[in-house]
Amino acid sequence: MSDRSCNCSTRLGGCHATIIELCACVSWFGTVESLGSRTPDLQIPKNLQAPSDQQLLFKLAAQGSQIYECKATNNPTQFEWVLKAPDAVLLDDRGQRSGKHYGGPTWEANDGSKIAGHLQEKTPAPDQNDIPWLLLQVKSHQGTGKFSPVNWIQRVQTQGGKAPDKGCDRAHEKAEVRVSYTANYHFYGASPLQNSLSEY
Numbered sequence: 001m002s003d004r005s006c007n008c009s010t011r012l013g014g015c016h017a018t019i020i021e022l023c024a025c026v027s028w029f030g031t032v033e034s035l036g037s038r039t040p041d042l043q044i045p046k047n048l049q050a051p052s053d054q055q056l057l058f059k060l061a062a063q064g065s066q067i068y069e070c071k072a073t074n075n076p077t078q079f080e081w082v083l084k085a086p087d088a089v090l091l092d093d094r095g096q097r098s099g100k101h102y103g104g105p106t107w108e109a110n111d112g113s114k115i116a117g118h119l120q121e122k123t124p125a126p127d128q129n130d131i132p133w134l135l136l137q138v139k140s141h142q143g144t145g146k147f148s149p150v151n152w153i154q155r156v157q158t159q160g161g162k163a164p165d166k167g168c169d170r171a172h173e174k175a176e177v178r179v180s181y182t183a184n185y186h187f188y189g190a191s192p193l194q195n196s197l198s199e200y
Contacts, residue, residue, distance in 0.1 A: 042156065047121045048135040050152040054188040057149060062101055062185060064088025065178035066131060066161040070168035079173060081163035087178070090185070098146070105136070107153070107185070113145030117153050131161035131181060149189035158183040 050056075065088065068081040085103030092098045099109040108114040117136030124132055134155040141148060161181025168175070 044154065044156065045123045045133065048123060048133055048154055048156070050135070050154065050188040053190060054152050055191045057187050057189045058146075059187070060090040060092060060098055060107075060185050062086075062088040062090055062181075062183045064101065064181065066163075066181050068163045068177050068179065070172045070175045070177075072170075072173065077170075079168045079170060081168050081177065083163070084176065086181075088181070088183075101185075107147060107187075109146035111143070111145035113141070113143035113147040115142075115147045115150050115153075116140045125158050127159075129160070129162060130158045131183075133158060147187070150187045151190065152188040154186040154188070155183050156186065 064086060066086055067084045069084045070079055071082045072079055086101050086105060088101040089097055090099040090101055090107065090109075097110070099107060101107050104116040106114055106116050115138045118139040119134060120137050121135040122132040134153075136153045136155070138151050138153065141150075159182045161179050161183075163179065164177060167177070
């Protein structure tokens, strides 16, 4: 049986309090290596596959939080948790920190190179308690380094991260809650052949 722990908190004004009843849990399995071990038999849904002229460059695991804000819907008497931003560290297959993931959504490497993505496709995770799997296209690059050749990103093998199903109402408008999650991100870029052909 895995050890499931909660990391869920809300921020109201200058006061920070842990809200147990809002907790959405994620199974950490104790080690970063367990994230990478989930990949051998992974089946990527067809709608999340990168274009055929793109090849897998590298994978990184993420550990962190999905940050939600309580906002009014189009009906001002109703409120819901809305995703504000992710906040996670990116780890290589040895568990070493390779960068960070934050709002944009943005992925930034230790060398300063960064990319921002635009959502193209999503599909529900196998477990309804986990955030969806995604396909994103890179819309901007900054700096030169690890992320420079990346054009497409998959978010797969998610655990946790879903917004709470309660705790958002008029009394908690603008409150924030952080929900723990893990995921694997796959980064794709043009093959060396495609790059050489583009020079002509």
